[in-house]
Amino acid sequence: MVRAGPRTAVPPVLLGGPVYSTILYSVSERVARVTLNRPDARNSLNDTMVDELLDAFARARDDDEVRVVVLTGAGDRAFCAGADLGGLAASGVAATREELRASAPFRLFTAFPKIGKPVLARLAGHAVAGGLGLAAACDLVIAADDVKLATPEVNVGLWPMMIMAVINRNVAPKHAFKLYYTGERITAAEGREIGLVTEVVPRAELDERVDALARSIAAKSPVGLRRGRDAFFAVEGRPLEDAVEYLLGELVELAATEDAKEGITAFLERREPDFKGR
Template identity: 45%
Template sequence: MSDTPLVLRHDDHGVTTLTLNRPAARNALSQGMLRALHDAFADIASDDSVRVVILAGAGPAFCTGHDLKEIRAAEYSRDYTEALFSDCAELMQAIVDLPKVVIARIHGIATAAGAQLVASADLAVAADDSRFATPGVNIGLFCSTPMVALSRNVAPKHALQMLLTGDLIDAATALRFGLVNELVPAAELESATLALARRIAAKSPLTLAIGKEAFYRQAELPLAEAYAYTRDVMVANLEARDAQEGINAFIDKRHPVWCGR
């Protein structure tokens, strides 16, 4: 077994970059990598120094999805596949539940569960020559779990087009579909993503956590319930020191000083 870590972590003034580190395998999601990523997000969840997470990939690709060689080596064992897809689901939910903003930084290709990572992230910045696909249908294994995140990010017909054809789409199409937020030249991908992360990291960490949680919760509610829920969120938010500091700073024409409470 190699001692090389499956996930690399770099901290920089409130912005943490997690890098998938199986470049020779184009960052295919082995069970070990899924668990290493889940552990990394669990550590970050309780780390008050982290405000924004950038999720990136080492080598020529962002992530090509599940490790098919590992699945075959396990002889398609039901016990193994149940554990594998449970680990994957727990990771994707951990990204959504994380009280920090997660930005996917995509280069090369993001396919299958790699595209699922992109869709599960809160924001996504992609190189303008990157490509995306949910190609499971091409090998007889429909991308059913990636479909969960994909269908919550893009319009139904766009999601079904990707899922039913398995075709690679270019970065411009991914932007049009709403799978990514921004396209930049490949040479500027790292700096552009970091600049976005730093803009967000400058906000109140409490407010970011409140807003992220509320966004995902209200999206699943009927309209009237969504308004009732977000009303209560705003009332509670206004009792926080950061909200009062932010309003006072705005009125007084000064920069706010956040305390995270």
């Protein structure tokens, strides 16, 4: 059994790309690991971290060797505590539509559907405020059983405006309103019950489970994963007939790919497929 011990901050590392000051980026076995690396600040978000996250997401998107992205936080105290009130939240109020779209929160949360690859959140620490929104923006969320989740903005006279866009896509209104109205912390298990968390595992098994799930997904066809994930976001909010028409067209195109043909052939020949991403 692999124990998920604390993951402390280490100096930034150059990996054939930019040197990051607030995150870590590494690739192994077709999985890119992106780590929020401000443990002394509970991995809170500032403008620099948002810019570096967006760069890391773009690197993962454009790297054919990467098939899955794992987003996590350094240490076991916090996955992410949300916005750094001394930085991101105090950077000024956007007034125009152009300023809003150029703001760090807008750029960050609208980036997830464009990554083109499955994104898993590994929660070894608490996820609160914008940190919970960051986790909710991921496709899957695997949490240690002692992790807590919360939207405490109401306690300081604010409201989780930005993160409602992603939380409301995962949680039914009655559960969402309770989070927003009370600001109370809930357990990872309660988060699973309302749709915020995919799986809850004992802390000692967290890394083992995240690694196994990431490897399992990475073994699938990258072209199938990308086109399927893109289609998932493309049909959100569409009328049923429009969605079915669009998805049928996507299925026809996907079935013509080399990976789909290889997958069907491998199934008929009772062997593991050798996907090439084409």
